[in-house]
Amino acid sequence: TKEKSLNFIEQIIEEDLKNGLPTEKLHFRFPPEPNGYLHIGHASSICLNFGLGLKYNAPVNLRFDDTNPSKEEQEFVDAIKQDVEWLGYKWANEVYASDYFQQLYDWAIQMIKDGKAYVDSQTSEVMAQQKGTPSTVGVDSPYRNRSIEENLDLFERMKNGEFEEGAHILRAKIDMSHKNMLMRDPIMYRIIKKAHHRTKDAWCIYPMYDWAHGESDYIESISHSFCTLEFLPHRELYDWFLDQVVTEDNIRPKQREFARRNLSHTVVSKRKLARLVSEGHVTAWDDPRMSTISGLRRRGYTAASIRNYADTIGIAKRDNLIDVSLLEFCIREDLNKIAPRVMAVLDPVKLVITNYPEGQEEWLDAENNPEEEVMTYRKVPFSKELYIEREDFKEEANSKFFRLTLGKEVRLKNAYIIKGESVVKDEHGNITEIHATYDADSRSGSGSEASKRKVKGTIHWVSAAHAVEAEVRIYDRLFVDENPDGNKEVDFLEFVNPNSLEIVKGYLEPSLSTAKEGDKFQFQRMGYFCVDKDSKPNQLVFNKTVGLRDTWAK
Ligand code: ATP
Ligand code: MG
Ligand code: MG
Structure with a gap:
């Protein structure tokens, strides 16, 4: 039998196994920040990491990257867990970067003692200026050579809440003329005086992503830490931070990058999706027009169709835009198999x-x-x-x-x-x-x-006297532009389709009167529809999932 050829991520793993990494040391993670709901882009990362877990019979951690209390909430943690589970995956451990705050702090103290970190007390503007540009060298901070004692004292007082936000930060002491800008004395900690959804008021200094992520991988014995391409320049810093803490006998995690997956006629960024909600363009994170997993679920997408979509596009080394018609093809294919055919008249x-x-x-x-x-x-x-x-x-x-x-x-x-x-x-x-x-x-x-x-x-037809009336929500693309996110000069909200929702009264055959939330049907000749959560007894609400064929006019 011919095997499916290995993708480049699998090739990296196979190479490591060949070079002596024991299979039982393989360990992956999916690391969302709980600052929003998961979207279809995340599905690629979920299917990649959990797919590798299944393929190699290796554990996969669900790790919440919760290092910024100003954006993170328990609501998002709960939604993320629900979505990963719904997609059909089981994590080995539910873990949080915030579980490691003490360990990270202890390591930071050790780095100060080793002369590898210092407290800087300048404004962020001045520090940004001193960083220079890729074609110039940076300028050392006047605080760069603070004594170890002073650094230890200030850092402890930062932790104890004695200073205002922005008064001091902790920086790694690397090289202000490094060709990789991220290596020019990156920030490790900043003061944020906000309660954290898990650690509450225990901390008022929070680690930066670069400092927390690799060390979290290390603590969890992650063998391969897969992230999206924008982190490629961060890899050097990931490795440098690991050098400060890794001991010989522990597995050293390896960061490797794959391309972000973007979908046409929508946005896949939690920050942007959050704006669609907060500025009232949609009703909620799970609005059926959203590219969120919860929105797609409510729209009538099945977990199998999303897994199939992620599998079909696979992983890539270059960013590109996937046409949404592929996603629609995947759901149509699944619903064709499983959705009962019924008759409904939408314009009687x-x-x-x-x-x-x-x-x-x-x-x-x-x-x-x-x-x-x-x-x-x-x-x-x-x-x-x-x-x-x-x-x-x-x-x-x-x-x-x-x-x-x-x-x-x-x-x-x-x-x-x-x-x-x-x-x-x-x-x-x-x-x-x-x-x-x-x-x-x-x-x-x-x-x-x-x-x-x-x-x-x-x-198709329905008997007028027997018909069940229902509200039917018919959706169009949420954006009129194929790539609303593609023009940095124009705010993506400019491209919102003002007519993305049409509500009609449908007349359905009476067998549908007992349909329950989430039930999926083919309304013959009209498309696939599912029962929305807004339904009440005798007041059914249906969402149109997708038409029967690709009729989108290009
Ligand atoms: P967003 O901008 O939506 O917040 P993010 O990358 O900051 O995206 P995280 O919560 O940090 O969101 O993402 C968790 C994991 O999912 C990361 O490993 C990230 O690289 C991956 N991921 C996020 N978006 C995509 C995407 N569009 N395609 C593939 N992987 C993605
Ligand atoms: Mg992130
Ligand atoms: Mg983000």
């Missing part, structure tokens, strides 16, 4: 079968899903007055119109062949009723000769 016009007996109703058999191995059926009511889709009728039509028109026959799905006879119009000329006759011998599945008659078109 009344159809009267003039030769059908007044007051009669019959319950016809309707196939649930032609993809099923063993076919199952449900009953749908048929009667004299029906609703059909307004666009499924034209008074006069050319020979390419395979729907209902006057004088021609069409099949009503799961029911009879009918023929258009006449229309009733209001004083503005709008059609209020279509009158048709039916062939009583043509019932689908009856086995009669007439039932086997071939007519050109089949349309």
Whole structure:
């Protein structure tokens, strides 16, 4: 059997195994910052790390990178856990960078004692200036050669809350003329006087990402720390910080980078998604138009479709924009297999079968899903007055119109062949009723000769008296531009589509009256729909997940 070729991340791992890393030392992590909800970009990272865990039977930690209390909240921690679980993955350990604050602090003290870190007391503007540019060397801070005693004293007092935010910071003492700007005495700690969602008021100094991340990996014995490409220049600093603490007998983690995955017609950045919520462009983080995992779930996406999407795009070494039609393809493919077919009319016009007996109703058999191995059926009511889709009728039509028109026959799905006879119009000329006759011998599945008659078109319908009314939310792309984030001159919110939500009243076959939140259906000929969490008994709300085919006009 031919094996799927290894991606470059797997090649890195295989190489390490070949060079003597024992398989049982493999250990991965997914490290979200709890400053927002996870989005479809994160799904790539989740599927990569947890996928490697499954492939190598290695543990994967869910690590919250919670080092900045001004942006992080418990709500986000809870949402992230829910989303990772929903995607179908199990973490070995739920861990927090904040678990390591004491250890990180102790290591920082050791670095001060070793002459590797110092307290700087200048303003951030001055320090930024002194850093220089890639083509110039930096300038040493006048505090760079503070005595170890003074540094230890100031750092302890920073920790004890004696200073205001911005008064002092702790910096690593590396090289102010280093060609990598990140190595020019980077900040390790800053004062933030905010309660932390876990450590509360225990700390008022917080470690920077670069200082906390590699050391957290080390503490957890992570073998491979995969992150996105923007961290490539940080790798040197990641390694330098590890050099300060790694002891021989412990595994030394390795940072490697892969490309960020961006999706067209949306944004994938927690900060930007947060603005969509706070500035009222959507209702919440889980608004079905959002690129968040929770938004996609509410929209009707399945976990399998998102995993399949992540798997299909794979991982790459260069950033690029993935067309959202690929994501839509993945959900369509999954829903085609699992979603029961039902009939719903979203833009109704009344159809009267003039030769059908007044007051009669019959319950016809309707196939649930032609993809099923063993076919199952449900009953749908048929009667004299029906609703059909307004666009499924034209008074006069050319020979390419395979729907209902006057004088021609069409099949009503799961029911009879009918023929258009006449229309009733209001004083503005709008059609209020279509009158048709039916062939009583043509019932689908009856086995009669007439039932086997071939007519050109089949349309869906619901019985007017039996129809269940529901609110149906139809979504368009949230952004009119393919890459709203791509133009640094223009704020992405300029590209928000003002018509991304249309609400209509739908008329559904009565089998849907018992549908529950999250249930997914194909409304035949209309697309895939799911029950929204805003539904109440007798007040169903549906979200359109995706159309039946890719009809997006490019
Ligand atoms: P955001 O800008 O949305 O906050 P982030 O990278 O700051 O993104 P983190 O919470 O730090 O968000 O991300 C956790 C992990 O997910 C990181 O390893 C990060 O590199 C990865 N990740 C985030 N966005 C993407 C993306 N668009 N494609 C692939 N991986 C991503
Ligand atoms: Mg981050
Ligand atoms: Mg971020």
